[in-house]
Structures are given as C-alpha cells and as structure tokens.
Amino acid sequence: DAGITQSPRHKVTETGTPVTLRCHQTENHRYMYWYRQDPGHGLRLIHYSYGVKDTDKGEVSDGYSVSRSKTEDFLLTLESATSSQTSVYFCAIKKGANSPLHFGNGTRLTVT
Amino acid sequence: GESVGLHLPTLSVQEGDNSIINCAYSNSASDYFIWYKQESGKGPQFIIDIRSNMDKRQGQRVTVLLNKTVKHLSLQIAATQPGDSAVYFCAENLNTGNQFYFGTGTSLTVIP
Numbered sequence: 001d002a003g004i005t006q007s008p009r010h011k012v013t014e015t016g017t018p019v020t021l022r023c024h025q026t027e028n029h030r031y032m033y034w035y036r037q038d039p040g041h042g043l044r045l046i047h048y049s050y051g052v053k054d055t056d057k058g059e060v061s062d063g064y065s066v067s068r069s070k071t072e073d074f075l076l077t078l079e080s081a082t083s084s085q086t087s088v089y090f091c092a093i094k095k096g097a098n099s100p101l102h103f104g105n106g107t108r109l110t111v112t
Numbered sequence: 113g114e115s116v117g118l119h120l121p122t123l124s125v126q127e128g129d130n131s132i133i134n135c136a137y138s139n140s141a142s143d144y145f146i147w148y149k150q151e152s153g154k155g156p157q158f159i160i161d162i163r164s165n166m167d168k169r170q171g172q173r174v175t176v177l178l179n180k181t182v183k184h185l186s187l188q189i190a191a192t193q194p195g196d197s198a199v200y201f202c203a204e205n206l207n208t209g210n211q212f213y214f215g216t217g218t219s220l221t222v223i224p
Binding site: 004040 | 156215217
C-alpha cells in the first residue's frame with residue numbers, strides 16, 4: 001500500500017459540468033502525477049507536480065488543470081467535462097529520484 | 113508482447129509453468145525500466161525494475177531481462193500461480209526524469 005487515496009472512486013457527470021478528482025498521500029512525497037488509462041493506450045500523463053504550487057503539463061493536458069496547495073493533496077479538475085474525458089484516472093507518487101511510480105486505485109469517470 | 117493496438121495481447125499458461133511477457137520500448141536513451149501488474153479494478157502495482165547498466169535482475173519468482181541492442185524487455189514469472197492472472201505492462205524512463213512512458217500491456221491468464 002503506497003498510502004494513496006483517490007476520491008471519488010466512481011463518478012458519472014454530464015457534459016459541460018466541472019469535475020474535481022482528489023488524490024491524497026500520507027507520506028509527504030514531493031512528486032505526484034495524474035494519468036489517464038484508456039483501452040488501446042498505455043497510461044498517459046496529464047499533469048504532474050514536483051512540489052507545492054509547482055506543476056507541469058504532460059502529453060494529454062488539454063482540458064485539465066491541477067492544483068497542489070498542500071504536499072499531501074493533488075487535485076485534478078476538468079473545467080467543462082467532455083465525453084472524450086470518460087476514462088479511468090490514476091494518481092501516482094514517486095518516492096525518490098531513482099524510484100518507480102506507485103499508484104492509487106483509480107477513479108472511474110463517465111461523462112454522459 | 114506489447115502492442116499499441118486496440119486489443120491486448122494475451123498469454124495463457126498452465127498453473128506451475130513459467131511465463132514470459134515481452135515489451136519493446138521506444139527510446140534508446142531510456143535508462144530505467146519498470147514492470148507493473150494490474151488486476152481488474154485496481155491500480156498498477158510495482159513488480160520489479162532494472163537500470164540500463166544491468167541486463168538481468170531477479171526478484172521473488174520474477175526475473176527481468178533487458179536487451180538494449182534491440183530495445184527489448186522481458187518479464188519471466190516462475191511457477192505461475194492463479195493469483196498471477198492480471199495485465200502486465202512495462203514502463204520506461206529517461207535519465208531518471210519526471211516522465212514515464214507506458215506500454216499497453218499483456219493480459220496473462222493462468223489456467224488451474
């Protein structure tokens with residue numbers, strides 16, 4: 001258990017509504033990541049953070065924003081959800097400079 | 113082996129047999145590689161990693177082989193058990209940087 005909690009675990013929302021997903025870690029690691037997982041694709045990076053208020057874009061960042069006001073929480077926001085954002089979203093942490101990512105159990109988001 | 117197609121490659125093995133799962137990575141400059149296991153409804157779970165200065169690393173019942181010449185990674189699971197049934201995928205990382213790139217995975221089914 002990497003000490004990562006994602007909430008909610010499941011969410012159904014309508015097109016055009018804002019949605020915020022939360023990732024909480026208990027171990028105060030500096031690096032946190034948001035990925036999406038879709039059939040036919042490997043995990044794709046949306047955004048990541050390397051410290052409080054320090055974030056950077058990944059390969060599929062359009063339509064998403066993030067915030068990190070505390071070390072333990074990394075929020076992913078869909079300002080206006082679209083059907084193409086239906087996916088499973090995973091948060092991950094990196095425990096050190098030369099270490100793998102450790103993942104939470106995901107949030108399944110459906111945009112209708 | 114790994115594929116970017118819509119359907120996951122599949123591998124079926126008898127309980128007790130050895131399994132070999134393959135991965136072709138894309139960037140010859142990648143220097144850190146990771147294998148993950150993902151069970152249905154859960155996040156990816158770290159299995160084993162290897163750095164580019166090695167060509168083999170062993171864990172408990174698992175061995176990772178790295179062939180940099182042909183950009184190929186494999187995961188060997190000894191004495192495969194029903195609990196090993198899952199999707200397995202590899203990830204590559206460049207210069208211990210912040211971004212990891214993931215394969216699409218292979219679905220392993222263990223037949224009791």
